[in-house]
Amino acid sequence: MDILIENGILIPMNIACHESTLYFKGYLGIENERISFISHDKKDADEFVALHSDCYRIDATGKIVMPGFINTHTHVAMALLRGISDDVPLMEWLEQHIWPVESKMEYRDVLVGARLGILEMLLGGTTAFVDMYPFEEAVAEAAESVGIRAVVSPCLMDFKMEHFENDWQQIIKRFSNSRLVTIMMGPHAVYTLSEQNLQRSITLSKELGTGNHIHLSETAVEVENAHKKYGMTPTEYLEKAGLFKTPTLAAHCVVMSERDIEILSRHNVSVAHNPQSNMKLGSGIAPVKRFLDAGINVSIGTDGASSNNDLDMWEEMRTASLLQKAVTGDPSVIPAYTALQMATVNGAQAIGRKGELGVLSRGALADIQLVNIEKPHLYPHTNLISELVYSTHSSDVETVIVNGTIVVENRKCLSVDEREVCLTAQRHIDNLLSK
Ligand SMILES: [Zn+2]
Known part of the structure; x- marks a missing residue:
């Protein structure tokens, strides 16, 4: 279906922040899966309608039209585990609370948890996410x-590892098109991960032409243990192992030395x-x-809903x-504006799709959210970028296009x-906790 979005305030996100106009009132056309035009000129919209007389028209008066968020x-599927353990540190949380439940989770549980989390993200304007879990086939x-x-x-x-080998092969089989x-x-x-299994990831990513997505230096304990075991930081260890020769997305990076930062910057790690x-x-x-001073591409992620405890990119961006x-x-x-870039364009870069996602431009994929700004907490309209980052809630998102x-x-x-997705999730977590 071709779509025309009319009279909205468009934030294309491909304008450098020093330019005076970061948004403008105008029109945007979608043909199949891509944006076919974006313009302030009504003539372009009329032309689009002449060519696509049966297009679906969205009146975006009083709405912001902007790229959907990319949760990197x-x-x-951890949406299913929301609230099962709070207020404990990472290793205790994982070892005593999360991993025991996860060990009982099967394909169907992951599918049900993923549907819940995806629904939450879509309703809040997130149009793409980067995931990591066992049973990624179910997430796909x-x-x-x-x-x-x-x-x-x-x-x-x-x-x-056995589970991993089956999982990636099934994903390629079912979802390569x-x-x-x-x-x-x-x-x-x-x-x-042992060095051998890390190498397996590097080899496979080279064979399949994919990047690697890893948790890195999330806590001081992780860094201390790496020092004890390898005599270096996790970042130094991964550089030595050759991981950064593949496109890498590193999550967290909380405890980082100056040398670690230099390594990430040198290898274009996001x-x-x-x-x-x-x-x-x-x-x-x-x-x-x-990171930003060192020229590193920084994007935003929510992590799982059981350590957040939601998948709300508006909150995450503001935080x-x-x-x-x-x-x-x-x-x-x-x-x-930098925060907004982190949640959109930088996310696209982190997954190797700069220019194609995270922006509203001709030829880009049509992943778009419309935000209703006719609300008391968003008035008066003086600076829309500030409004979006510091005052908008996910519940202000009205329309989402993927x-x-x-x-x-x-x-x-x-x-x-929506109700069925929620109730099914409830049944599955009740069942898992009773096992
Ligand atoms: Zn994580």
């Missing part, structure tokens, strides 16, 4: 059926910054200002900005029965 680090299936773009990373851990699903390798972390999960698990605060101001004592750090298809309209997801 999550474990979407959920993404395709609900209608969100997903980069799935089958998870390599020493005690789950998918419009929505792509794959990255998911070496879990330095502390859960960072997925997860401020709320890092805060909740007491892991610390990633030195994002230093990313506010937290760096607090910790550096400098309110000019991560200004609003790959040229409307998946959310008037705050309702069109592809699933």
Whole structure:
């Protein structure tokens, strides 16, 4: 279906922040899965209608039209585990609470958890996410059926290697022609992988032409243990192992030395910054200002819903900005437009799709959200970028388009029965906790 969005305020996100006009009132046309024009001129809209007389027209008066968010680090199926363990540190949380339940989870549980998490993300304007989990095949299936773009990373851990080998092969078999699903390798972390299994990830990513998505230096304990075991930091170890010769997306990067930062910068490693999960698990605060100063591409992730405890990119973006101001004592750090870039264009770069995602431009894929700004908490309109980053909630998102298809309209997801998704998730977690 071809779509014309009319009279909205368009934020293309491909304009440098020093330019005076970061948004304009205008029109945007979608042909199949891509944006065919974006313009302030009504003549272009008339021309589009002449060529596509049966196009679906969306009146975006009083709405912001902007790229959907790209959540660059999550474990979407962990939406199922939301609230099962809070207020404990990472290793205790994993070893005593999360891993015991996860060990009982089967394909169907992951599918059900992923559907819940995807629904939450779509309703809040997230149109793409990067995932890592066992049974990524189920996450891919959920993404395709609900209608969100997903980069799935089958998870390599020493005690789950057989599972991994089956998972990635099934994903390639079922989803290699998918419009929505792509794959990255998911070496879990330095502390859960032998050198041999890390090499397996590197070799396979080279063979398949994919990147690697890894947890890196999330806590001080992880860094201390790497020092004890290898005599170096996790970042130095991964460089030595050759991981960074493949396109790499590193999640967290909380405890980083100057040398670590230099290594990431030199190898063009992208960072997925997860401020709320890092805060909740007491892991610390990633030195994002230093990353940005070093020219590192920093994107934003929510991490799993069981350490956040939601998948809300609006909150995450705001926290990313506010937290760096607090910790550096400098309110000019991560200004609003930079935060918006981290949640959109930088995310696209982190998954190797710069120019194609995270922007509204001719030829880009139509992953778009419409935000209703006719609300008291968004008035008066003086600076829309500031409004979006510092005042908007995910519940202000009204319409969401993924790959040229409307998946959310008037705050309702069109592809699933929302109540059914929630109740099925409830049944599955009740069952898992009773086992
Ligand atoms: Zn994670």
